[in-house]
Amino acid sequence: xxxxxxxxxxxxxxxxxxxxxxxxxxxxxxxxxxxxxxxxxxxxxxxxxxxxxxxxxxxxxxxxxxxxxxxxxxxxxxxxxxxxxxxxxxxxxxxxxxxxxxxxxxxxxxxxxxxxxxxxxxxxxxxxxxxxxxxxxxxxxxxxxxxxxxxxxxxxxxxxxxxxxxxxxxxxxxxxxxxxxxxxxxxxxxxxxxxxxxxxxxxxxxxxxxxxxxxxxxxxxxxxxxxxxxxxxxxxxxxxxxxxxxxxxxx
Ligand code: MG
Numbered sequence: 001x002x003x004x005x006x007x008x009x010x011x012x013x014x015x016x017x018x019x020x021x022x023x024x025x026x027x028x029x030x031x032x033x034x035x036x037x038x039x040x041x042x043x044x045x046x047x048x049x050x051x052x053x054x055x056x057x058x059x060x061x062x063x064x065x066x067x068x069x070x071x072x073x074x075x076x077x078x079x080x081x082x083x084x085x086x087x088x089x090x091x092x093x094x095x096x097x098x099x100x101x102x103x104x105x106x107x108x109x110x111x112x113x114x115x116x117x118x119x120x121x122x123x124x125x126x127x128x129x130x131x132x133x134x135x136x137x138x139x140x141x142x143x144x145x146x147x148x149x150x151x152x153x154x155x156x157x158x159x160x161x162x163x164x165x166x167x168x169x170x171x172x173x174x175x176x177x178x179x180x181x182x183x184x185x186x187x188x189x190x191x192x193x194x195x196x197x198x199x200x201x202x203x204x205x206x207x208x209x210x211x212x213x214x215x216x217x218x219x220x221x222x223x224x225x226x227x228x229x230x231x232x233x234x235x236x237x238x239x240x241x242x243x244x245x246x247x248x249x250x251x
Contacts, residue, residue, distance in 0.1 A: 035147040047201030055247035063246040087244040102229035104181040105251035114140040116169035126241040129233035135215040141166040153200040161205035188225035
């Protein structure tokens with residue numbers, strides 16, 4: 001009886017050790033350097049007509065076109081981006097804006113339009129940062145070529161979109177993002193990487209991809225432990241990109 005018990009304890013103990021020590025499955029992107037220009041350009045897909053998707057009953061409306069009450073600058077000063085005709089516009093060099101609320105797992109709807117100016121990374125560059133850390137790139141990617149892991153709907157520096165479903169600059173476009181946050185143990189070790197699904201103008205462009213870590217520029221930094229909920233950030237990249245109809249459902 002004692003031996004049987006000991007055996008069970010031992011087996012359970014052995015089973016537990018690898019589970020604790022196991023490195024979470026983070027895909028290797030080593031085939032492609034960060035911002036690799038040799039990476040194939042995603043095929044073009046022309047999206048259907050823009051359809052306004054109003055917030056469902058359980059959504060938190062983050063921007064209804066009238067005010068920036070849900071937003072703040074990093075300095076904690078009130079958000080100073082411009083409001084005009086039902087949209088907000090980046091006030092260049094004013095800084096990113098962040099939600100006052102914090103979120104973990106979410107379904108997020110965002111509509112955006114870039115100016116028709118500049119080229120490459122300087123054509124309407126902005127971005128939606130989940131947890132203030134993981135960027136879904138916003139950029140004019142209609143007849144504007146850049147490195148594939150930095151075009152519109154890329155997970156910047158990591159994953160190009162499956163297809164390029166961009167509309168021309170100055171037209172409204174939509175993102176529907178499903179984000180599952182990373183998990184960390186009490187020692188700060190990653191136990192579950194973040195996962196992201198994105199629909200761009202209703203077209204699937206990121207299919208439950210596993211993030212390699214936070215967004216970096218010219219780098220793929222490793223995960224660093226953070227809170228279970230953090231603000232959503234909209235990036236100020238010095239260009240007057242516009243946003244409207246932003247709502248979120250907590251999952
Ligand atoms: Mg950006």
